[in-house]
Amino acid sequence: MKELLNLYQNKAPEIVFNWKDPETEAEGWTVINSLRGGAAGGGTRMRKGLDMNEVLSLAKTMEVKFTVSGPAIGGAKSGINFDPNDPRKKGVLERWYKAVSPLLKSYYGTGGDLNVDEIHEVIPITENCGVWHPQEGVFSGHFRPSEADKINRIGQLRQGVIKVLENTNYSPDVSRKYTVADMITGYGVAEAVRHYYDIYGGNVKGKRAIVQGFGNVGSAAAYYLAQMGAKVVGIIDREGGLINEDGFSFEEIRELFLKKEGNMLVSGQMIPFNEINDKIWGLNAEIFAPCAASRLITKEQVDKMINSGLEVISSGANVPFADKEIFFGPIMEYSDERVSVIPDFIANCGMARVFAYFMERRVQMTDEAIFNDTSMTIKNAIQNTYDHNSEKTLISKTAFEIALKQLV
Numbered sequence: 371m372k373e374l375l376n377l378y379q380n381k382a383p384e385i386v387f388n389w390k391d392p393e394t395e396a397e398g399w400t401v402i403n404s405l406r407g408g409a410a411g412g413g414t415r416m417r418k419g420l421d422m423n424e425v426l427s428l429a430k431t432m433e434v435k436f437t438v439s440g441p442a443i444g445g446a447k448s449g450i451n452f453d454p455n456d457p458r459k460k461g462v463l464e465r466w467y468k469a470v471s472p473l474l475k476s477y478y479g480t481g482g483d484l485n486v487d488e489i490h491e492v493i494p495i496t497e498n499c500g501v502w503h504p505q506e507g508v509f510s511g512h513f514r515p516s517e518a519d520k521i522n523r524i525g526q527l528r529q530g531v532i533k534v535l536e537n538t539n540y541s542p543d544v545s546r547k548y549t550v551a552d553m554i555t556g557y558g559v560a561e562a563v564r565h566y567y568d569i570y571g572g573n574v575k576g577k578r579a580i581v582q583g584f585g586n587v588g589s590a591a592a593y594y595l596a597q598m599g600a601k602v603v604g605i606i607d608r609e610g611g612l613i614n615e616d617g618f619s620f621e622e623i624r625e626l627f628l629k630k631e632g633n634m635l636v637s638g639q640m641i642p643f644n645e646i647n648d649k650i651w652g653l654n655a656e657i658f659a660p661c662a663a664s665r666l667i668t669k670e671q672v673d674k675m676i677n678s679g680l681e682v683i684s685s686g687a688n689v690p691f692a693d694k695e696i697f698f699g700p701i702m703e704y705s706d707e708r709v710s711v712i713p714d715f716i717a718n719c720g721m722a723r724v725f726a727y728f729m730e731r732r733v734q735m736t737d738e739a740i741f742n743d744t745s746m747t748i749k750n751a752i753q754n755t756y757d758h759n760s761e762k763t764l765i766s767k768t769a770f771e772i773a774l775k776q777l778v
Contacts, residue, residue: 409511413483556590558720575599583662585633661686
C-alpha cells in the first residue's frame with residue numbers, strides 16, 4: 371500500500387489553473403489531478419491562508435473518493451485564498467467562476483465546499499457565466515451524451531441537489547425546507563458508523579459519540595447518530611462546545627440543529643473553546659466524528675479518546691488528522707493501527723454520490739431513494755473492505771489499497 375501511495379502522491383497533476391483577482395488580493399487555483407475517464411470533479415472552497423498544496427491534496431483525495439462514489443473520473447478541486455467573511459466575497463466568486471467557466475463547460479465539474487454554498491453561490495453564479503450546471507463538464511467530458519440526453523440529465527441533477535426534503539425520516543423540520551445538499555454528507559458519516567457496527571459486529575444504539583464541528587456535516591451527522599439511538603456526549607465547534615456525559619436526547623440534538631446560526635453551534639450553555647478542548651477528548655465515547663476543517667486531530671487527542679474507550683472514527687472532514695502528508699500520514703496510520711478508522715473517501719462521499727446518482731439515466735427522485743442510494747454505496751465500500759480484511763484495525767489501509775489499485 372505504501373508503494374502505491376507514494377506513486378500516487380508523487381505523480382504531478384495534469385492541470386493547474388492559477389488565477390489572481392484583478393480587484394482584490396484573492397488568488398485561486400483549480401487543480402485537476404487527472405482527466406481519468408475524460409473528466410474530473412471536485413468542489414470549490416474559500417479560506418484565508420489557503421495555498422495550492424491544500425488544493426492539490428484535496429484533488430487527489432477526490433480521485434480516491436470517486437473509486438467509491440463513482441463516476442470513474444479524475445479528482446479535482448478549486449480553492450480561493452480569501453476571507454469568506456469579507457463583504458467582497460460575492461464579487462470574487464463571480465470573477466472566479468467567469469475565469470474558470472471554460473473548464474466547467476468542457477471537462478471539470480464543481481460544487482460547494484468549505485465556506486462556499488452549492489445552492490446559493492455555486493449554482494446561480496455559474497449559471498450567470500453560461501454554464502448549464504456546475505457539473506456540466508463531467509457530462510461533456512465523461513458521459514458525452516447527446517444534446518437531448520444532456521439536457522434531461524442536467525435537469526435531473528438541478529432538481530435533485532436542491533430538492534427540498536419532505537420525508538420526516540430525513541428532515542429535522544420539513545417546514546424549514548432543508549435540501550438534499552444540506553443533509554446528505556452528514557447522513558453518510560452517520561450511516562458509515564451504523565454499517566460499521568452491522569458488518570464488524572455490534573450496534574450503534576446506546577454508543578456514545580463525540581462530534582467535532584457543527585456546520586453542515588457535523589450538525590447533520592449528530593442529528594442522524596442521535597436518531598439511530600447513539601448518545602452524543604460532546605460537541606466541539608470553533609467558538610466552544612457542549613458536554614453531557616449522559617448523552618443529549620434526540621430532541622435536544624434536533625433543537626441544537628435548528629438553532630444553529632449558519633455553520634455555528636448556538637447554546638446558552640456553551641463552554642469556551644479552550645476549556646472544552648481540554649475536557650472533550652477524555653470523555654467516555656466509542657464513536658468520534660471529526661467534521662470540522664482538515665488536519666486538526668493530534669496524536670495526543672487520539673490517545674486520550676482510545677484510553678476512554680474509542681472504537682470507531684467516521685471521517686466527516688477531508689484528511690482530519692494533523693499530518694502534513696497528502697493523506698495517510700503518521701497520525702492517521704497510528705490511529706488506524708489501534709481503532710477502526712473509516713476513511714473520508716468512504717464516510718463523507720455523500721455529496722459526490724448524489725452527483726453520480728443524478729447523472730445516471732432517469733432515477734427515482736424520492737428522499738428515500740436518494741438517501742438509500744448513498745447509504746448502500748457506503749455499505750458496499752465498508753463490506754468490500756471487510757471482505758479484504760475482517761480485523762477491526764487497518765481498515766483505512768485496506769480501503770486505500772483497494773482504491774489505489776484502481777488508480778495507479
